[in-house]
Amino acid sequence: MIYRNQKNLEIWNKYGDNVLMVMPFEDNIIVKAKDCMIEDADGNRFLDLASGQLCAVLGHNHPNLVERIVNQAREVIHSGTNFLSLPVMEAASKLAEVATGDLKKSIFLSTGSEANECALRLAKIHTQRTGMAGFTLGYSGMTLAMRSVSSSFGVPIASRPAVPDSHSILTPYCRKCPVDAEYPQCDFLCLQVSENELGRDKDEIAAFIVEPIISAGGMIVPPDGYFKRLKEFVNRCGALLIADEAQTG
Ligand SMILES: Cc1ncc(COP(=O)(O)O)c(C=O)c1O
Known part of the structure; x- marks a missing residue:
């Protein structure tokens, strides 16, 4: 497969000045991801040996996960910090079932x-x-x-x-x-x-x-x-x- 870098660079030229360069980002602008592959704006496909930021443990865009996210987004996307939603409580309970020892409580954070x-x-x-x-x-x-x-x-x-x-x-x-x-x-x-x-x-x-x-x-x-x-x-x-x-x- 021939490696192309034209559309990636066009995107950088158009938007790059407004991106804070906190690290040396790659040229590739990722537009799609599926299973263990990621694809950039020029259609170059890569085997993602890093699982994103080590987090795509089910592979990228697993259909079950996508479905759960879409369904939940239709119900509630955001609530104040003083409220919990049902999926959060269910997830805490499931974690308690599989966690070892007396690890029975969870809190879900972003990073x-x-x-x-x-x-x-x-x-x-x-x-x-x-x-x-x-x-x-x-x-x-x-x-x-x-x-x-x-x-x-x-x-x-x-x-x-x-x-x-x-x-x-x-x-x-x-x-x-x-x-x-x-x-x-x-x-x-x-x-x-x-x-x-x-x-x-x-x-x-x-x-x-x-x-x-x-x-x-x-x-x-x-x-x-x-x-x-x-x-x-x-x-x-x-x-x-x-x-x-x-x-x-
Ligand atoms: C071992 C370890 N701890 C903590 C972090 C921080 O995670 P985040 O970047 O989601 O804040 C990282 C990030 O790579 C990590 O590798």
């Missing part, structure tokens, strides 16, 4: 950053503490608090100063071990060093927020047994552990 902010605020209320910590190579979102515990892209001027009481712990990145040790003989030295570095600050941490697989930081899979030891450490601190599953699901 991963919002979900993490909300989890963190709940942790602060629960623990009556103000601190938070994330991995040195973690990424939890674009909001100011999340950028304060996300160091994977450095800390650009737009994210400074960090929210007070933000901390980090070493990423369990065995291939490039941050403490030059060897797994499993290391006995999770990275955690022990992190604990020492936090010192007394650890007693003020409400929650540690971590990705099960550190994604933006380099698709790093922590070694077996790491999360058990992390949970023990978090318990010792009297803090909560938030699993940011925005990418892993």
